[in-house]
Amino acid sequence: MEELPSVLWSYRTTPRSATQETPFSLTYGSEAVVPAEFITPSPRIGAYAVEVNEEERRVDLDLAEEKRDMAAVKVAIYKNILTSYYNARVKHLRFSPGDQVLRKNSVSRAESQGKLSPKWEGPYRIVESSQNGYCKLAYRDGSRVLRTWHAENLRLYHP
Structure with a gap:
């Protein structure tokens, strides 16, 4: 039970293979900062500036709907690829009247x-x-x- 929050965090911040986006970014419009980045400073944390961040955050929120639409298109393409891969091995049966x-x-x-x-x-x-x-x-x-x-x-x- 104690591990559930960290498991959910890792699930929400891992990119999906179909969309190449994380569920967190599709929900909130931007990528999450992993807690380990606060302990060991990363270039992303080092380049943080409050004024620039507020403006970029507004742009990310404006583009969030477009990002979700692009993810939906990628999922549809991914499903079509999987379907064609699966159906390549299917032998369709055809029966005629009288059989x-x-x-x-x-x-x-x-x-x-x-x-x-x-x-x-x-x-x-x-x-x-x-x-x-x-x-x-x-x-x-x-x-x-x-x-x-x-x-x-x-x-x-x-x-």
Whole structure:
């Protein structure tokens, strides 16, 4: 419990990889002075001048909103890079009408989930499929399943 304030301080003053900004600077508009800089004077502390600091502080506060907007743009770019990296290895499944598939029991929750319960249920027949991966299913008797299912929750059935 005694270490919590120092852990939070280090978290708030460490730059994030997505934005290259610290949460402290995004909140308050300027960088924090680390307590160790008071004990061992740093060039930043040595160059401190009250008159100049007040003027620069006002400029920092005026630019704080722009800094936050730039950080939001950097986060969006970072997320797009991560998404494309992840999706490069994804193999998209495409089913066509008439295919027989099994669906995940864990997603449908049709049967109780236990250690020895079946992981897949079916077979079902694909009635319609869309470009974004969603499929409408039908039971063996031809009646339709009420929900649509994403292809990631289905697998091809080979009798």
